[in-house]
Amino acid sequence: MNQSYQEEQHALREKLIKILAYQKQLEALPRYHGDDFNEQVLEDSRERQRQVMKKATGEPYFGRLDFEEYGKSQATPLYIGKAGVHDDQTGEVLVVDWRAPVSSLFYAFSGSEDDVYYEAPEGIIDGTIELKRNIMIREQELMRVVDSYKQGQSTSSGGDEFLLYKLGEQKDNRLQDIVSTIQGEQNEIIRHQKNQAVIIQGVAGSGKTTVALHRLAYLLYEYREQMQAENMIIFAPNAMFLDYISQVLPELGVGHIQQTTFSEWALSVLDDPTIQLANQTNKLQKRFEQADSPVDEATSFKGSVAFKELIEQELEVLEENVFPTTDFIPWDGVKIAHETISQWRNKDFAHSSVQGKQERLKARMKRWIEIEVKQQHHLDQKEQQELRKHALEQARKYLAKMKKRTPYKLYLQILKQQGLTTHENQIEPEDLAPLLHIYHKWIGIDKDRRFDHVVIDEAQDFSPYQIAILKEQTRGQSFTILGDLSQGIHSVQGIDEWSSFKELFGEQKTAYFEMNKSYRSTLEIIECSNHLLKQFSKRRVLAEPVFRSGEPVQIERVYEEEKVNAISTWIQSMQSEGYQTIAVIGRTHTTCADLFEQLEKTQEDMTFIQAEDATYNGGTSILPVYLSKGLEFDAVLIIDADEQSYQQTAEHMKLLYVGITRALHRLHIMHTGNVTKLLTEYKSEDNHD
Numbered sequence: 132m133n134q135s136y137q138e139e140q141h142a143l144r145e146k147l148i149k150i151l152a153y154q155k156q157l158e159a160l161p162r163y164h165g166d167d168f169n170e171q172v173l174e175d176s177r178e179r180q181r182q183v184m185k186k187a188t189g190e191p192y193f194g195r196l197d198f199e200e201y202g203k204s205q206a207t208p209l210y211i212g213k214a215g216v217h218d219d220q221t222g223e224v225l226v227v228d229w230r231a232p233v234s235s236l237f238y239a240f241s242g243s244e245d246d247v248y249y250e251a252p253e254g255i256i257d258g259t260i261e262l263k264r265n266i267m268i269r270e271q272e273l274m275r276v277v278d279s280y281k282q283g284q285s286t287s288s289g290g291d292e293f294l295l296y297k298l299g300e301q302k303d304n305r306l307q308d309i310v311s312t313i314q315g316e317q318n319e320i321i322r323h324q325k326n327q328a329v330i331i332q333g334v335a336g337s338g339k340t341t342v343a344l345h346r347l348a349y350l351l352y353e354y355r356e357q358m359q360a361e362n363m364i365i366f367a368p369n370a371m372f373l374d375y376i377s378q379v380l381p382e383l384g385v386g387h388i389q390q391t392t393f394s395e396w397a398l399s400v401l402d403d404p405t406i407q408l409a410n411q412t413n414k415l416q417k418r419f420e421q422a423d424s425p426v427d428e429a430t431s432f433k434g435s436v437a438f439k440e441l442i443e444q445e446l447e448v449l450e451e452n453v454f455p456t457t458d459f460i461p462w463d464g465v466k467i468a469h470e471t472i473s474q475w476r477n478k479d480f481a482h483s484s485v486q487g488k489q490e491r492l493k494a495r496m497k498r499w500i501e502i503e504v505k506q507q508h509h510l511d512q513k514e515q516q517e518l519r520k521h522a523l524e525q526a527r528k529y530l531a532k533m534k535k536r537t538p539y540k541l542y543l544q545i546l547k548q549q550g551l552t553t554h555e556n557q558i559e560p561e562d563l564a565p566l567l568h569i570y571h572k573w574i575g576i577d578k579d580r581r582f583d584h585v586v587i588d589e590a591q592d593f594s595p596y597q598i599a600i601l602k603e604q605t606r607g608q609s610f611t612i613l614g615d616l617s618q619g620i621h622s623v624q625g626i627d628e629w630s631s632f633k634e635l636f637g638e639q640k641t642a643y644f645e646m647n648k649s650y651r652s653t654l655e656i657i658e659c660s661n662h663l664l665k666q667f668s669k670r671r672v673l674a675e676p677v678f679r680s681g682e683p684v685q686i687e688r689v690y691e692e693e694k695v696n697a698i699s700t701w702i703q704s705m706q707s708e709g710y711q712t713i714a715v716i717g718r719t720h721t722t723c724a725d726l727f728e729q730l731e732k733t734q735e736d737m738t739f740i741q742a743e744d745a746t747y748n749g750g751t752s753i754l755p756v757y758l759s760k761g762l763e764f765d766a767v768l769i770i771d772a773d774e775q776s777y778q779q780t781a782e783h784m785k786l787l788y789v790g791i792t793r794a795l796h797r798l799h800i801m802h803t804g805n806v807t808k809l810l811t812e813y814k815s816e817d818n819h820d
């Protein structure tokens with residue numbers, strides 16, 4: 132047993148005594164069940180503290196940093212954990228929260244800097260680091276101690292060793308937190324200030340999704356007075372993906388963040404039962420069934436800023452038409468000139484929605500009538516009453532033109548005028564951004580629906596129009612937008628360059644980051660995926676592997692009649708090697724459905740993943756490649772890697788790239804005909820056949 136281990140075992144025992152005593156104290160406090168608001172708030176905070184302590188007792192911390200602040204005589208050992216714990220009575224800090232300013236040093240320190248500093252609320256604090264140590268505790272047991280830096284000793288690669296150990300672990304069916312191994316570049320993004328749109332281009336497996344979720348936890352900690360979980364939202368491509376990431380935030384002690392798809396959210400805002408979104412499952416299946424999906428010009432146009440401007444212009448015309456165009460004459464000799472009404476509308480009510488303007492106009496005219504009537508001193512009370520009644524009736528007629536119009540009706544009218552269409556009584560996803568735009572202009576944005584922060588995952592599949600709409604609804608342009616242009620398989624609606632988003636926010640309000648290190652896959656798998664990237668995207672940066680070597684990628688040709696057997700054998704061998712999440716990835720829904728039917732006979736507990744699935748259960752799965760985006764598996768078998776299925780086009784390259792990059796530890800590629808041209812060079816290069 133080495134010295135560091137003994138030292139930490141002693142420290143753990145001491146800390147646990149204090150932590151457990153504090154937990155006992157907290158649990159012993161009587162619960163408040165009354166309805167006094169202040170007491171409820173206090174009870175809520177005590178309950179949260181109890182939850183924190185529950186976690187802290189099992190794995191109280193994962194790292195230690197000995198930091199000597201300039202001017203102090205010695206270094207203080209800081210133990211860093213998922214949640215900060217301090218002793219209420221003595222004030223002693225037992226564990227520092229990973230999000231605290233000082234914890235930043237633990238992640239940012241590479242071992243080569245002599246002086247370090249961090250920004251505390253009271254200003255810059257500088258000093259030196261004496262020790263950086265990774266500590267692994269499971270259920271109060273010390274499992275592992277790895278020093279990644281010790282002052283005066285030659286720099287060890289301990290940090291990498293600990294990271295490699297974590298990356299080599301097998302994954303279950305949920306994405307996990309990475310607090311103990313956040314890397315410097317990831318730390319920078321997580322802690323970026325709130326009032327900028329953070330745009331992240333990251334290669335597959337670089338930790339984009341993970342980083343975005345940790346950033347939410349950080350923002351809620353750092354800006355706890357200004358941001359609330361209820362006002363934050365995560366947009367993800369589908370329900371299954373949301374299920375897959377659902378464990379990370381609760382593990383980080385964060386709850387209540389809205390998590391949804393853009394379509395689901397948009398339909399809830401529009402709240403119009405006459406709007407029917409066309410079923411996307413069949414459409415998706417059909418689109419990827421085809422060898423080549425033609426670019427749909429109308430769809431791309433509907434997602435563009437040009438279309439947004441067109442809607443804006445058309446709305447101005449429609450707005451003019453819904454307001455009266457004549458003077459208002461309540462009785463002979465008195466009037467409100469049309470120009471005055473226009474001025475009210477365009478100046479006094481300029482910031483209101485059309486419906487808001489209508490309501491304010493109505494209210495102002497009523498007040499105006501009231502004042503005018505009162506000034507008719509020659510009339511007695513009864514005559515004034517009559518006159519008021521008459522004037523109000525005139526006002527009603529005058530304003531009758533201002534009928535309520537739904538955003539959907541207005542949209543259909545604009546489309547018709549532009550010679551564009553939607554299918555009868557059904558809209559497509561690309562119609563949602565313009566509909567929301569019209570909703571904002573016509574009905575207005577509900578203040579309660581404004582966001583404190585928005586996360587958009589797989590943002591390469593978002594259109595500029597969608598981003599523009601979300602921007603109108605978000606305080607301080609506080610966004611985390613992440614994606615990978617090389618995985619843009621829905622190119623009909625998505626983007627080719629991040630510049631189209633950057634332009635929406637402006638240079639000053641955007642922070643752009645690239646993440647090129649891939650943490651998910653072994654060196655061999657990354658080499659294979661880079662081989663694809665090289666062919667089609669000269670401008671794209673290749674993925675840099677973390678040096679984690681595994682088995683070579685296998686490419687195997689099988690006869691059609693042997694295919695099912697070969698797949699079955701591969702699954703069994705992966706299972707017998709102990710892999711927990713195993714995936715067979717096919718090119719289309721139909722091939723997967725056929726194969727599933729045949730495999731089901733011999734493979735128990737195999738899941739066929741389909742577009743409408745809302746949960747991901749892990750284990751052994753079969754799924755079409757376009758549904759695999761965002762997920763990861765210990766072992767992956769790509770089937771149908773033939774010339775016909777994956778042709779030499781950018782779109783097919785992206786599909787194959789998505790499939791290949793899902794694998795953590797093992798990758799096997801199978802084809803029956805000639806291998807896809809996308810891999811011929813790779814095959815001969817590495818002589819895998």
Ligand SMILES: Nc1ncnc2c1ncn2[C@@H]1O[C@H](COP(=O)(O)OP(=O)(O)OP(=O)(O)O)[C@@H](O)[C@H]1O
Pocket residue numbers: 294297298302306307308309312313314317333334335336337338339340341342615618650651760761762763792
């Ligand atoms: N610093 C880290 N320490 C440990 N594991 C990490 C780290 N960063 C990323 N990972 C792991 O790498 C894998 C990929 O992460 P994630 O799914 O967030 O990447 P991504 O960039 O969103 O991928 P994709 O674009 O392919 O969906 C996950 O298993 C994650 O836990």
